[in-house]
Amino acid sequence: MASVTFKGNPVTLIGTEVKVGDKAPNFTVLANDLSPVTLEDTKGQVRLISVVPSVDTGVCDAQTRRFNEEAAKLDNVKVLTVSVDLPFAQKRWCAAAGIENVQTVSDHRDLSFGEAYGVVMQELRLLARSVFVVDSTDTVTYVEYVSEGTDHPNYEAAIEAAKAAK
Template sequence: MAEVTFKGTPMTLVGKEVKIGDTAPDFTVLDNSLQQVKLNDFKGKVKIISIVPSVDTGVCSEQTKRFSEEAEKLPDVKVFTISMDLPFAQKRWKSENGIDQIDIFSDHRDANFGTNYGVLMQELRLLARSVFIIDEEGTVRYTEYVSEGTNHPNYEKAIEAVQKITS
């Protein structure tokens, strides 16, 4: 299992770690209109799934903005962020930050994504910072469980993984 800390404190991750080559587990999250969204809704598309504890914090905000910028350069790739924030807060954040290239989905209701991808931090009931790249067939092609929750993911490696799939 991935080892993750948050502000230096070790966290217990709930669920099974997802590995490269695995079939991506399905999940159910909520969009900003409280409608259910599933991974299968994006079947046939390459997906970048960016996971943050809360979009209302510095690193999470920067991560979401960075992947939004990358989405502009990757028109055939579905890019979205998942956090435990309430859908209303996500919608407000998107509006305040002019984000329209990506969706932000909420796992607050039942932590389905968090447990299916092994990123639910039991002690905080927040999602551990991570990135998953899933190809059109639903195979996991890249994973990063960021070892310290206050650090940025490796954006360049994630984008390289997408480019290998799409080129």
């Protein structure tokens, strides 16, 4: 499993670590209107999945805003931001932040995404900061488990991986 710390403290990740070349695991999360969202819903598209502990924190806010800006420049790439924030909080945050190109989804209900991608921080019941790119054939082409939860991901590498995926 990936080795991750949060504010310098080691955390235990629950679930299955995903690697480049793996078939992307399906999941069910909730949209801001409480409707279910699955990986299958975007079949045939490239997906950039940005995972954050909570959109209400500085680095998570910056990460979501950065991918929102980049999403406007990407053709045939669906950008999702996954957190365990309640859908209502995500909706309120997106409205206040002007987020229009990224779909925020909540894994609060049953940690379906977090367990499928190995990003549930057991001690905090939050998702570990990470980025995944899944191509149109549901193959994982890029993975980053950010080693320190308060650090930024490698935006450039993730964006380039999304551009390169078919």
